[in-house]
Amino acid sequence: MSSPTTPALPSRARVVVIGGGIIGTSIAYHLGHLGWTDTVLVERDQLTSGTTWHAAGLMVTFGSTSETSTALRTYTRDLYTRLEAETGLATGFKPVGFIELAADEGRLEEYRRVSTFNRHCGVDVHEVSPREVAEMFPLARTDDLLAGFYVAGDGRVNPVDVTMSMAKGARQRGVTIAQGVSVLDVGVRDGRVRSVVTDHGTIECEYVVNAAGMWARQLGARSGVSIPLQAAEHYYLITEQMEGLDPSWPVIEDPANFGYYREEVGGLMIGLFEP
Known part of the structure; x- marks a missing residue:
């Protein structure tokens, strides 16, 4: 049986x-x-x-220079928004926003180009100042930043x-x-x-x-099929609960320091990736 x-x-x-x-x-x-x-x-x-x-559960539409990839990202975000109404089961999607940080001239130029393309594909991305980054994510150090690129509708999900x-x-x-x-x-x-x-x-x-x-x-x-896939370890850590950390703060990605940051159960999730 x-x-x-x-x-x-x-x-x-x-x-x-x-x-x-x-x-x-x-x-x-x-x-x-x-x-x-x-x-x-x-x-x-x-x-x-x-x-x-x-998985870290980041839901991000910003960043690709492929129209196909961007369309997949925006479709996925829309799917996670409406899936609960169809199935009765929540996805944990929280559109808290996403900020990509630019700390040098090269990245600033690159992300401005990416933003232009993403807006062409329907992604509502805005360039924001370091001061605005600090207002949205008060724990962030911003004195070395040139700008951030903010998508209000992006955020996080529960995988x-x-x-x-x-x-x-x-x-x-x-x-x-x-x-x-x-x-x-x-x-x-x-x-x-x-x-x-x-x-x-x-x-x-x-x-x-x-x-x-x-x-x-x-x-x-x-079956004799060669799949070019190799598992790689990536790490994130979650701190103890931190006073003043608000779950409505956006997800932040800081490629210059190979990390991303978001709230998780009252603490801070710090994700790391290789150069």
Whole structure:
């Protein structure tokens, strides 16, 4: 007998999505909305148990010079805004705003160009002074800044909540989501995918979507597919609660110091990334 979280798998599906993080559930959700309801998502553990659960949750439309990427970002922000009304599950989206800091002439020139392009794509970005940055995020040191680039509608989300909301939306469209199901192999014949072999049975299928995150490379290698993906560690720390830290303050990114900052449960989240 199957457990409540591991429904009986169908013997056949049009699409099998492997991986139950935010990417896999998003694919399942959107396939469902496109009418591809004969879709099965399999997750080896529980939804979000990979890297999704500890993602930083930044929702930012500013910064890309690709029209496609910018359109994806703005669509995502709009989706997170309306998803709760569709599924009844909140995404944790808080449009507290986002500020990208420019501390040298090179970045200032670059971000002015990016801002012009982003505004062309519909992103409502404004150049703000160091004084305005300090007013919006009083903890920030601003004496070495030239400007900030502010998008009021950007902000933060809860990655786990988003995933659960999209998973519910996918189920509402008829998509099957099976947790606790490990993929053992992908069956290929005559150069085409034919099936997915799991520890709960085999699913014949026409398409397989590899959304296994940091394990996608190893999964692809089983079928002779080279996926140029390498997991890399990034860190963030969360301080103890700090008096006066307001959850309505915007997210700040400071590329000159390779960090981003936002409120988290009354403390300060400090995220770090490499040069």
